[in-house]
Amino acid sequence: MIRETIQKEVIAAMKGGNKERTAALRLIQAKIKDRDIELRTAKGDVDDDEIVTDVLLKMAKQRKESIAMYREGGREELAEKEEYELSVIEEFLPKQMDEAETRAAIDQVKADIGATDIKSMGKVMAELKTRHGATLDMTRTSGWVKEALS
Template identity: 65%
Template sequence: MLRETIKQATVTAMKAGDKERTAALRLISAKIKDRDIEQRTAAKPMEDDALVIDTLQKMAKQRRESIQMYEEGGRDELAAKEKAELEVIEEFLPTQMSEEETRAAIESIKAELGADSMKDMGRVMGELKARHAAVLDMGKASGWVKDSLS
């Protein structure tokens, strides 16, 4: 289980005295606990690994946005801190699909659904997310689906 892997990595980082890594791993654990609390009232709770992956993906997206803003604002020290956290987060995410693999998956789904116009974008995106959400950057995929349908 991914949750156990993160706990073991936290213990290892603490024993090694790596304060930055320990802090990042504790941040990940705190976010996962927050999501656990949210799931208590959810109509349809997520599977455990799916919950952890979804949480990590959201955290990674936040870090990428922060890095971009800090770099644009000339705050390189804060950007470096965010990059270090992003590296730790990405260690636990499944390997992302390449652009070629993503475009092939989009074309396959388009063919299956008979999608040929922008009206079908929602259906294609929904199916893409259902099949590949854990290994796909949905932000980039959205642009590629839009290109493919136009």
């Protein structure tokens, strides 16, 4: 479903003459195709939207890291290009949970699995990823989990 939406957006961007958007969308399609090739040898069936969402999350994380590095290096024009690509990628991702929702999810998982100390952090993170994977920013979440278990 997400894959078809991206394809429709590519066509719309091409018809509209938006070269930057077309390039960003084609980049997304290329990454998805790379993942498809990787999964040809994998066993088992995986939901197509899960695959696409996973690819998009990784792409978004890479863009965020690149933006920070370009800004540190004084390369504002490259940072702006990455920000544009990130905005296109985020259009297709599920809405991310805010801090309050994330902390509530952490508390719920803590209670469900009986986590009380920092030794349980791996279990809590794994359960959070299972329940809310695509809607959580796992980088920020890990700090909050550590804080909740301290």
